[in-house]
Every structure is written in structure tokens, then in C-alpha cells.
Amino acid sequence: MASELPATTPEPPPLAGVLETVLYYTAPLEARVDRFYRNVLGMRPIGRKPGQFLFFRAGRSVFLLFETDRAREQESPPPHGSRGPGHTCFQVPTHSYGAWKAHLTAHEVPVEGETEWPGGGRSFYFRDPAGNALEIADRDIWPD
Amino acid sequence: MASELPATTPEPPPLAGVLETVLYYTAPLEARVDRFYRNVLGMRPIGRKPGQFLFFRAGRSVFLLFETDRAREQESPPPHGSRGPGHTCFQVPTHSYGAWKAHLTAHEVPVEGETEWPGGGRSFYFRDPAGNALEIADRDIWPD
Numbered sequence: 001m002a003s004e005l006p007a008t009t010p011e012p013p014p015l016a017g018v019l020e021t022v023l024y025y026t027a028p029l030e031a032r033v034d035r036f037y038r039n040v041l042g043m044r045p046i047g048r049k050p051g052q053f054l055f056f057r058a059g060r061s062v063f064l065l066f067e068t069d070r071a072r073e074q075e076s077p078p079p080h081g082s083r084g085p086g087h088t089c090f091q092v093p094t095h096s097y098g099a100w101k102a103h104l105t106a107h108e109v110p111v112e113g114e115t116e117w118p119g120g121g122r123s124f125y126f127r128d129p130a131g132n133a134l135e136i137a138d139r140d141i142w143p144d
Numbered sequence: 145m146a147s148e149l150p151a152t153t154p155e156p157p158p159l160a161g162v163l164e165t166v167l168y169y170t171a172p173l174e175a176r177v178d179r180f181y182r183n184v185l186g187m188r189p190i191g192r193k194p195g196q197f198l199f200f201r202a203g204r205s206v207f208l209l210f211e212t213d214r215a216r217e218q219e220s221p222p223p224h225g226s227r228g229p230g231h232t233c234f235q236v237p238t239h240s241y242g243a244w245k246a247h248l249t250a251h252e253v254p255v256e257g258e259t260e261w262p263g264g265g266r267s268f269y270f271r272d273p274a275g276n277a278l279e280i281a282d283r284d285i286w287p288d
Contacts, residue, residue: 001148010186011186012185012186012244012247013186013236013237013240013243013244013247014186014203014236014237015185015186015187015202015203015234015235015236015237016203016204016234016235016237016241017202017203017204017205017234017285018162018165018203018205018207018232018233018234018235019233019234019235019284019285020231020232020233020279020283020286021162021165021186021232022230022231022232024207024226024230040156041159042155042157042158042159042221043159044158044231046286057286057288058159058161058162059158059159059160059161059162060161061161061162062233062284063162064231068228068233071231072228076259077257077259077269077277078256078257078259078271078277079229079230079271079277080228080229080230080231080276080277081228081229082226082227082228082229083226083227083228084212084216084224084225084226084227084232084257085223085224085225086166086168086224086226086230087164087166087208087210087215087224088162088164088165088166089162089163089164089206090160090161090162090163090261091159091160091161091162092157092158092159092160093157093158093160093250096158099157100156100157102251103156103157105217112222112245113221113222114222115220115221125221125222127222132224133221133222133223133224135164135221137163140206141163142163142164142190142199142201142206144201
């Protein structure tokens with residue numbers, strides 16, 4: 001198309017950012033995982049196929065959970081699927097950081113640790129029912 | 145703090161979005177993985193500890209790669225670490241989608257498939273040297 005950049009470039013064009021962040025679960029945990037992200041983290045469901053995947057909107061981001069074994073069996077899109085605890089960090093408005101900790105504690109989700117970052121900001125760690133290590137940060141803790 | 149929300153809320157406060165997206169690699173592949181994300185995908189390095197992690201900025205997002213076994217051994221932050229191919233999708237400016245396909249082909253990265261999405265937009269799939277399934281989408285293919 002005339003509007004596109006030249007066909008080959010020595011430098012890659014810029015990436016806008018990450019569109020989809022993915023974690024995994026195993027089938028027996030699906031109902032608990034679904035309830036956790038929907039009711040405890042308050043994510044908005046945008047897709048679901050039982051035994052296969054749970055898709056959510058998390059603010060400006062898309063957050064996808066796949067059942068590992070099914071994702072490994074698929075042919076298209078290309079197969080993927082990790083086992084063992086993954087990790088991701090969610091950002092919350094700075095003023096709601098304390099409320100998030102209290103909210104998780106009220107849902108009996110243990111806080112596993114908390115960090116004050118040298119460049120400013122803080123974050124705390126907890127787990128989803130699949131064992132994934134989650135983090136909530138009170139700002140972009142990766143300043144330029 | 146006076147500026148914070150009430151200590152417990154039945155509804156969780158809103159999430160702003162995903163701050164950190166994580167994939168994994170194993171130690172023998174570290175140099176190839178580093179070169180791939182730096183030189184082929186053009187991400188800006190923001191942290192590196194040999195044998196342990198490779199951190200990048202990808203546009204508005206933070207993209208972290210951890211060596212699985214080391215991440216599983218750490219005590220703080222809490223341990224994590226998945227084995228097997230993870231998945232993530234990067235968004236690129238719509239006008240650069242064709243240039244991205246050409247760029248990857250010029251670097252001999254095979255395109256494993258391509259999808260036209262019912263709601264508009266398209267994306268294609270490829271792998272990093274650790275076997276993670278990556279995707280590049282020409283827009284937010286998850287419209288509200």
C-alpha cells in the first residue's frame with residue numbers, strides 16, 4: 001500500500017506497546033481463576049471458552065488467561081502454553097494503592113512482600129489461584 | 145493517607161492497566177534472546193543481569209524476560225518462572241504493519257500464520273529464539 005513504509009528497513013519500525021499480556025492456568029482451577037480475576041481484581045470479561053481460555057480487559061490493557069494443555073494443542077493460532085508460575089505487574093492510580101492492599105486483604109489474598117523502588121513508587125506481591133506471581137504498582141516504576 | 149480511598153471497598157478500585165509483561169528463556173539462549181529483542185524487535189534495553197534477566201521498554205510498555213531457573217530460586221521479589229512457550233501480542237502503528245512483516249522476513253524470522261479479525265485489524269505470528277509465540281497486531285484488535 002502507498003501508505004506503508006518501505007518493504008525492508010534496516011531499523012525496525014517502532015512498536016506501540018504490548019497489546020496482550022498472557023498467563024496460564026490448568027483446567028481444574030478454571031472456576032477459581034475466573035472468579036479471582038472477575039470479582040477480586042474487578043476485570044471486565046471480554047471472552048470465555050470453558051476449558052480453554054478466559055479473556056479480560058484490565059484498564060487500557062488486554063489480559064488473557066489460557067488453559068495450558070489446550071493452548072499447547074491448538075494449531076491456529078500457533079500453539080503456546082507455559083507451565084509453572086508466570087508473573088505480571090498491574091499499575092493502579094497512585095491514590096488507590098492503599099485501597100488495593102486493603103481490598104486484597106479483605107478477600108483473604110495474602111500479600112507476599114512489598115518493595116519501595118529507588119526511583120520512586122512502591123509495589124506489593126500476591127498470587128492468583130493458579131500460583132502466578134502478581135504485583136500491583138502505584139505508578140510506572142520504570143521511569144525513563 | 146487522607147487522599148486514599150476507604151480502607152475496604154466491596155468493589156475493587158480500578159486497574160490502570162498492565163505495567164509489566166513477562167516471558168521466560170533458559171540460560172543457554174540468553175545471548176540470542178537479547179539480540180533478537182534488541183536488534184530485530186528494536187526494543188530499548190533498560191536493565192540486564194547476565195544469567196538472570198533482560199529488561200526492555202517496548203513503546204508505552206515494559207517487557208521483561210527472566211531466566212526461568214534463576215527466577216524460581218529468588219526469594220524477593222517472590223519466586224516465579226514458567227517453562228515452555230509463552231505468548232504475547234505487540235501492537236504496531238497500522239501503517240507499519242507491512243514493514244514489520246518485511247523486517248522480520250529480512251531477518252529470516254518465519255511468519256507462522258496470519259489472521260484477519262472479525263472486528264477489524266490483522267495480526268501475524270512468529271517465534272523468539274526461546275520458542276515464545278509472538279504476535280504483531282496492526283491495531284487494538286479487542287474493540288469495546
